[in-house]
Amino acid sequence: MTILVFGLLGLIIGSFLNVIVLRKGARPITGRSSCMSCGYTLHWYDLIPIVSWLALRGRCRKCGSCVSIQYPLVEASTAILFALLAPISIIGFSLPFPIDILFVLDYLAIVAFLVAIAAYDFLHTIIPDGWAYSFGALAFVSQLLTPLPIDFPWMQFFLAGPIAASPLFFLWLVSGGRWMGLGDAKLSLGIGWLLGPIVGLEAVMFSFILGTVILVPLMLAERAITHMRGFSVAVRGLTMKSEVPFGPFLILSCLIFWFAQLYGVQLPLPF
Numbered sequence: 001m002t003i004l005v006f007g008l009l010g011l012i013i014g015s016f017l018n019v020i021v022l023r024k025g026a027r028p029i030t031g032r033s034s035c036m037s038c039g040y041t042l043h044w045y046d047l048i049p050i051v052s053w054l055a056l057r058g059r060c061r062k063c064g065s066c067v068s069i070q071y072p073l074v075e076a077s078t079a080i081l082f083a084l085l086a087p088i089s090i091i092g093f094s095l096p097f098p099i100d101i102l103f104v105l106d107y108l109a110i111v112a113f114l115v116a117i118a119a120y121d122f123l124h125t126i127i128p129d130g131w132a133y134s135f136g137a138l139a140f141v142s143q144l145l146t147p148l149p150i151d152f153p154w155m156q157f158f159l160a161g162p163i164a165a166s167p168l169f170f171l172w173l174v175s176g177g178r179w180m181g182l183g184d185a186k187l188s189l190g191i192g193w194l195l196g197p198i199v200g201l202e203a204v205m206f207s208f209i210l211g212t213v214i215l216v217p218l219m220l221a222e223r224a225i226t227h228m229r230g231f232s233v234a235v236r237g238l239t240m241k242s243e244v245p246f247g248p249f250l251i252l253s254c255l256i257f258w259f260a261q262l263y264g265v266q267l268p269l270p271f
């Protein structure tokens, strides 16, 4: 039951995240959504998460132009991640009021920021500073909301963010920002605070493996894939030299390690 409620909430939040990601810096957040091509004002039945996109097979009701697969993807990922947090929230609810509410809200907000950052970086190859720092702050707070042992390693905790961010910061520094944006380093601050220094570093390292495993075949199959509808814009012109958003890989890796930690799953690490 809780899982269903969290999943539905995820769909709604995911739909809201789409609007934020698309309109940030371009259009005011309020106001009706419309088709990017013909300006057709979307009605409520065009805005049902996932369902509308599937029903119209990813096309505009009026002009038939492609509607990005980003919409259902962001909605589905938020819903799945929220649903995955439902069992964890039950643990959170054993905490005293109002810590329990803050605990759950903090975790949900972390997921929302991660999904939004991944989608935004994917679209614009840049990570908004405010979003990266907000995630960092939420990750920092998430540790403080759980009951802390008397001998809590405060030093290690404060340093976890900078430690996890150090590899990417170093890459940014030596390459003058060509290999890696500073935004990725800022994002990994939060990864460190969320996962701790050791696991945080592992997650950052693992994102390189993820990036390689996912990107290299994509680059090789570029021509074949660019003709796939919806996906075309995402990978068009992707070559070894093109600027690849690294945020989504960092975030995917962070989520894998975080949920493994939350569920107590031992990851079979290659290192």
Ligand SMILES: [Zn+2]
Binding pocket: 035, 036, 037, 038, 039, 040, 060, 061, 062, 063, 064, 065
């Ligand atoms: Zn249209």
